[in-house]
Amino acid sequence: xxxxxxxxxxxxxxxxxxxxxxxxxxxxxxxxxxxxxxxxxxxxxxxxxxxxxxxxxxxxxxxxxxxxxxxxxxxxxxxxxxxxxxxxxxxxxxxxxxxxxxxxxxxxxxxxxxxxxxxxxxxxxxxxxxxxxxxxxxxxxxxxxxxxxxxxxxxxxxxxxxxxxxxxxxxxxxxxxxxxxxxxxxxxxxxxxxxxxxxxxxxxxxxxxxxxxxxxxxxxxxxxxxxxxxxxxxxxxxxxxxxxxxxxxxxxxxxxxxxxxxxxxxxxxxxxxxxxxxxxxxxxxxxxxxxxxxx
Amino acid sequence: xxxxxxxxxxxxxxxxxxxxxxxxxxxxxxxxxxxxxxxxxxxxxxxxxxxxxxxxxxxxxxxxxxxxxxxxxxxxxxxxxxxxxxxxxxxxxxxxxxxxxxxxxxxxxxxxxxxxxxxxxxxxxxxxxxxxxxxxxxxxxxxxxxxxxxxxxxxxxxxxxxxxxxxxxxxxxxxxxxxxxxxxxxxxxxxxxxxxxxxxxxxxxxxxxxxxxxxxxxxxxxxxxxxxxxxxxxxxxxxxxxxxxxxxxxxxxxxxxxxxxxxxxxxxxxxxxxxxxxxxxxxxxxxxxxxxxxxxxxxxxxxxxxxxxxxxxxxxxxxxxxxxxxxxxxxxxxxxxxxxxxxxxxxxxxxxxxxxxxxxxxxxxxxxxxxxxxxxxxxxxxxxxxxxx
Numbered sequence: 212x213x214x215x216x217x218x219x220x221x222x223x224x225x226x227x228x229x230x231x232x233x234x235x236x237x238x239x240x241x242x243x244x245x246x247x248x249x250x251x252x253x254x255x256x257x258x259x260x261x262x263x264x265x266x267x268x269x270x271x272x273x274x275x276x277x278x279x280x281x282x283x284x285x286x287x288x289x290x291x292x293x294x295x296x297x298x299x300x301x302x303x304x305x306x307x308x309x310x311x312x313x314x315x316x317x318x319x320x321x322x323x324x325x326x327x328x329x330x331x332x333x334x335x336x337x338x339x340x341x342x343x344x345x346x347x348x349x350x351x352x353x354x355x356x357x358x359x360x361x362x363x364x365x366x367x368x369x370x371x372x373x374x375x376x377x378x379x380x381x382x383x384x385x386x387x388x389x390x391x392x393x394x395x396x397x398x399x400x401x402x403x404x405x406x407x408x409x410x411x412x413x414x415x416x417x418x419x420x421x422x423x424x425x426x427x428x429x430x431x432x433x434x435x436x437x438x439x440x441x442x443x444x445x446x447x448x449x450x451x452x453x454x455x456x457x458x459x460x461x462x463x464x465x466x467x468x469x470x471x472x473x474x475x476x477x478x479x480x481x482x483x484x485x486x487x488x489x490x491x492x493x494x495x496x497x498x499x500x501x502x503x504x505x506x
Numbered sequence: 507x508x509x510x511x512x513x514x515x516x517x518x519x520x521x522x523x524x525x526x527x528x529x530x531x532x533x534x535x536x537x538x539x540x541x542x543x544x545x546x547x548x549x550x551x552x553x554x555x556x557x558x559x560x561x562x563x564x565x566x567x568x569x570x571x572x573x574x575x576x577x578x579x580x581x582x583x584x585x586x587x588x589x590x591x592x593x594x595x596x597x598x599x600x601x602x603x604x605x606x607x608x609x610x611x612x613x614x615x616x617x618x619x620x621x622x623x624x625x626x627x628x629x630x631x632x633x634x635x636x637x638x639x640x641x642x643x644x645x646x647x648x649x650x651x652x653x654x655x656x657x658x659x660x661x662x663x664x665x666x667x668x669x670x671x672x673x674x675x676x677x678x679x680x681x682x683x684x685x686x687x688x689x690x691x692x693x694x695x696x697x698x699x700x701x702x703x704x705x706x707x708x709x710x711x712x713x714x715x716x717x718x719x720x721x722x723x724x725x726x727x728x729x730x731x732x733x734x735x736x737x738x739x740x741x742x743x744x745x746x747x748x749x750x751x752x753x754x755x756x757x758x759x760x761x762x763x764x765x766x767x768x769x770x771x772x773x774x775x776x777x778x779x780x781x782x783x784x785x786x787x788x789x790x791x792x793x794x795x796x797x798x799x800x801x802x803x804x805x806x807x808x809x810x811x812x813x814x815x816x817x818x819x820x821x822x823x824x825x826x827x828x829x830x831x832x833x834x835x836x837x838x839x840x841x842x843x844x845x846x847x848x849x850x851x852x853x854x855x856x857x858x859x860x861x862x863x864x865x866x867x868x869x870x871x872x873x874x875x876x877x878x879x880x881x882x883x884x885x886x887x888x889x890x891x892x893x894x895x
Binding site: 214218221222225226228229232324325328332333334335337339344346348353354355424427428429431432433434436437438468469470472473474476477478480481 | 546547548550551553554682708709710711713715716717718719720722723726739742743746747750751752767770771772773774775806
């Protein structure tokens with residue numbers, strides 16, 4: 212295979228794994244916005260909580276848990292954290308203005324980051340798994356098994372989420388709440404409970420992202436900051452409240468960054484990806500997959 | 507008469523007692539050392555390291571100098587210019603510190619220069635390597651700023667030619683900060699002058715998670731060597747992914763990619779840093795006794811910012827305070843500054859004396875990672891270089 216083709220394929224793989232990372236975080240953020248009409252600025256910090264949970268589980272003295280079980284525990288713990296956050300902070304302000312909600316979620320973000328700083332210090336923590344060091348080399352393309360796992364799990368998670376919201380009663384209730392909250396209340400759907408469960412699922416997805424991606428990077432108190440911004444961009448680009456749209460937009464964002472960063476300049480990749488983001492919104496203010504609403 | 511004598515005696519006793527009480531009070535006046543460093547944000551580990559270094563230095567000084575207790579006051583500059591100005595103002599105007607250590611990263615130190623000058627408070631940099639700071643210090647106008655560590659232009663004059671010995675094609679990689687950019691600005695023209703071809707040049711924001719797109723491009727460019735300007739945190743993630751992508755080139759570094767802290771961040775795979783050659787002004791092994799003392803005190807290894815914070819606080823600032831008290835009667839901002847200017851002290855990092863730009867020239871150090879361990883192998887004499895206008 213010519214070297215140029217191999218490099219191109221490697222850039223595509225880079226884009227897919229980066230997109231998969233963004234997509235996992237974006238799914239949860241989009242879900243919350245769809246159901247609760249709330250932008251959760253602390254979503255990246257739940258991701259960070261997942262990273263530290265993974266670190267603790269991997270370093271439990273005398274216990275050697277299998278990686279799939281560790282992933283499951285991280286998802287459950289972050290879902291519980293999401294549930295607690297919803298009960299303590301979000302629930303009382305769910306019907307307040309967006310400004311109150313924004314300040315509240317930013318507050319959660321600051322509290323979680325500083326808690327992590329106190330508990331774990333600012334030193335980055337490494338969370339290697341047996342797969343993060345296993346490298347597959349095919350036709351001059353080298354990739355860790357961990358990245359391939361990320362790709363596969365993201366697709367499974369997306370298909371699973373699709374099935375969940377379309378086929379289960381809870382999923383249907385979530386869709387209904389996202390379409391018309393008042394009508395749901397009239398027909399007896401417990402909107403507060405749906406919002407609470409949505410938070411737990413969303414946090415669980417952030418935990419899943421952390422359990423899969425942290426072994427490739429490192430865990431720090433501020434690891435959720437940048438990813439929150441990227442995920443927010445994907446949510447808006449995909450169309451507010453459009454979970455599928457946000458998922459595809461996350462991959463688009465990852466692909467743009469990988470190709471531009473790979474072929475042109477890494478330092479300007481954010482400028483370009485956000486520039487394209489602004490351009491798309493200029494042409495389609497409702498996002499790529501959102502519907503136009505007339506007054 | 508007796509009554510008069512008694513009154514006089516009592517008056518004298520009262521005067522002596524109150525006088526000595528006043529003297530004692532003066533003796534006990536604490537001396538405040540301000541530390542501005544990134545305590546939160548993406549490089550909070552640097553600020554934490556500075557605090558460790560200054561804390562252990564004060565402990566080793568016995569917590570006081572000539573009867574004056576030492577007090578460490580910390581302000582968070584987040585390693586960004588805006589917060590650096592706020593932090594330095596807080597230290598100078600609100601906390602009224604006597605001398606300042608910091609700022610822990612070049613972006614903060616560059617931004618704080620005007621406030622330090624305006625606030626007429628002596629400040630000593632321990633690790634900020636951006637060359638642009640040099641021209642403003644001392645005869646450049648800001649007599650209050652001193653720098654113990656050499657900057658990247660001074661180090662580049664020695665290191666670039668070493669790199670050129672086995673390199674024709676080089677990739678430049680740096681963090682997107684005044685530290686990273688300052689270093690590349692210093693090295694690039696020297697490399698070009700030495701005839702090296704710069705095949706890629708990349709800057710990464712602090713906390714970047716995925717370096718693969720740039721690493722794929724770097725690998726395709728087939729450089730002989732990479733110059734990586736990063737600290738341990740981002741550097742450990744970068745090197746991990748560099749090994750994953752399979753970049754086959756020699757790694758030279760500026761920052762802290764061979765420190766014991768880097769090894770701690772990569773302990774799951776000690777081969778990650780194997781063979782990196784780093785030029786710095788601190789190396790593990792230069793002062794093994796202190797390395798062990800640090801590890802015992804904080805249960806975490808020494809590193810450039812931790813060690814440099816210690817040496818600057820203990821030897822440079824500590825001696826300036828002592829000399830101010832002994833030679834000039836009191837340690838004020840002015841007397842500490844004057845004594846800093848006159849500094850001449852042998853330290854484990856070399857002889858510290860300041861030139862007319864308030865710049866010192868400690869050793870340059872060369873170290874590598876061999877068999878998963880930091881190996882310090884040489885010191886290099888650093889000399890003044892032309893910093894231009």
